[in-house]
Amino acid sequence: MEYINCFQITSLVLVTMIAIHYFSHKRLNNAENRNFVCFLAFSGVYVLLDMLSAVIAGGGSSEVCRMSALVLTLYYFCDVILTYGLFCYIRIITGRQKEKYKWLKTGWVVLPAAMLLAVTANLRTGWLFYFDQEGRFIRGSFHFLLYGYVFFFMLVIVAFMLLYGKTAEKEIRRTIWRFWFIEAACLFLQIAAERILLTGFGLSVGLWLIYLTMNNPGEYTDSMTGLFDKQYFDKWIGEKLYRKESFHLLAVDARNMKQINRIYGTRVGDQLLIRAAKGFREITDSVQIFRITGNCFLAVLDSLTDYEKARDGIEEFLKKPFFIENEKVSFHAAICGIMNAEKLEKEDSILSYIEYMISLIQNRQDTVLIQSDSKILEGFRYEQEVEHFLQKAVKEDLFEVYYQPVYSIKNQDFITLEALSRLKHPVLGMIPPDVFIGIAEKQGMISAVGCLQLHKVCRFIKEHEYIMKKIRNVKFNLSPSELMKPGYSHVLIGIIQGYGLDPGYFQFEITENVATEYSESFCTAIDDFAEVGIHMCLDDFGSGYANLNAVLRIPFSAVKMDRSLLSGVSSDPQTATFYRSIVMILQHMGYKVIAEGAETEKEVKLLEKWGVDMIQGYYFSRPLCEEKLLEKIS
DSSP states (O other): OOOBOHHHHHHHHHHHHHHHHHHTSOOOOOHHHHHHHHHHHHHHHHHHHHHHHHHHHHHOOGGGHHHHHHHHHHHHHHHHHHHHHHHHHHHHHTTTTSOSOHHHHHHHHHHHHHHHHHHHHHHHHOSSEEEOTTOOEEEOTTTHHHHHHHHHHHHHHHHHHHHHGGGSOHHHHHHHHHHHHHHHHHHHHHHHSTTBOOHHHHHHHHHHHHHHHTSOGGGGBOTTTOOEEHHHHHHHHHHHHHTTOOOEEEEEEESSHHHHHHHHOHHHHHHHHHHHHHHHHHHHTOSOEEEEETTEEEEEESSHHHHHHHHHHHHHHHHSOEEETTEEEOOOEEEEEESSGGGGOSHHHHHHHHHHHHHHTTTOOSOEEEEOOHHHHHHHHHHHHHHHHHHHHHHHTOOEEEEEEEEETTTTEEEEEEEEEEEEETTTEEEOHHHHHHHHHHTTOHHHHHHHHHHHHHHHHHHTGGGGGTOOEEEEEOOHHHHTSTTHHHHHHHHHHHTTOOGGGEEEEEEHHHHTSOOHHHHHHHHHHHHHTOEEEEEEETSSOOOHHHHTTSOEEEEEEOHHHHTTTTTOHHHHHHHHHHHHHHHHTTOEEEEEOOOSHHHHHHHHHTTOSEEESTTTOOOBOHHHHHHHHO
8 A cells, every 4th residue: 555645744844843943942941841852852753754664564565574563663652652742741731740649640651651562562463563474564453552542642631621721821722622633633534544644744733833832932032131031930940849959049120220211211221131131141151041020030040159150240240330322321230149949839939039038128229139048038938927817817807997196286185096007917916017008009908908997997986976076087098009099989988978977087198109199090089089078188298209299289188297207306406497397388388287206205395386286196195996095085
């Protein structure tokens, strides 16, 4: 019988093209890439042997029987290995290569091993195939087992995709199903028309699909710097952690890119990042470098010697300015070093830890090296535990509200309250508000926390509404993310009105940095609050770099001076003059001025002398629970 080889020739060309394109790009050493390389190599050999065996078998010469038998044996060897290799590839994609039970991992090898033994034994038994005296190819009594083996694993692949396929990305799932249907169609067509060799063609087309969607190095490469991206890092580092391989990390976060883009333009900024990426590659002499975010690079080093060399080299490299388009540009960065990063155990923990380390030196403007140690790691673990507990706290409403009375100099009594969030961990104790509020903002839970707290405040006022005859309003803090959320103002107003309370009982506080970040949602929220009678208070005035013109365009009724401005007023005349001048200006503009952070009698007397309207601080009262507050203001 003469076989038609045109499809196999096409297959060989296609596999060769894939191999040339794949090996011309840099790639990382991970299970998926190793499997793909093996799959690619065996596919090429399989197609070549299929062509060769067709030529030999079709010739019918008895003189080449031994060669024919050897070639076909190798061909069926590849067939068995390729089928099992595709199954292993599917296990990696669906995350099932990490089987809990060793017997199950061993069990998947039994059938391929048995088939390889059967193919080897066939040289003596002829159960699968043999050549007669005239050199003609004859199928053996058990030749059907070869097809049965392939069909079995194809069904197993279907089962795996149905059971575990959802763990893979949608496009990857589609690719696997397309590959499966193409190969199945080619297999059935070849069984129906024996002369046309199609299985190799189906295999090569499937490989092309896999390469384009799953193993194309270009898909995981940052287009600007040529480094690998975060998506690739997540996949690759997860395998290193699973294998418990030791590795060390260097993260470089560009701190002044916004300033560079603003002064020199984005073109210079982009060139700076490209030059920096090139420098990092040369210093580390490694392809294991990733661009995790727009301004953050991450190098993975396998030995401590390489790590220390790269760390010192990068620090020295960033000390020198870059000359780009005739501009002298400095690259200020936070360099975070983590030795034995495998101890963090999870890829998301690694990136969170880097983010935490960067936050510790966020106020520094120059290039700073921060090396991980037990104290920093302990702080990170603390935040991780708070983050985990915060989810439970939101779900079960474990927050408390404390109230700090605000003293009026004119009335000689407390006339307003500030509602403050508190959260107690069963083991860690009271969690600092700036810690859990910061985490809540980062995790997108601050709106939920705000609503829970406002409900508590409303219930308290409803149950003790008589205090509002004395207390003018309750101040309630709003976060930036809350105000920027469309429609959130109506949610807050709805909560207040749901308790049948007068919205005028409330005064919402926002910080000066929020006040300068105008957005449509922000302006709409301010208008909504004003419409129902909720007043606004500017909090932490003087703590940042506010655009005063922008701040003062918002209809605030009160301004709260940041506690940092009060530091030194009782000992430094210049500081005292500055503070008093700000108070006079704000009052002249019609604002009620609240001095925050007063702790000593001397500070209070100075504030009274300067005519401050209200004072809030530990001198008069610490934040109190509901019961103690009622005692305090009665």
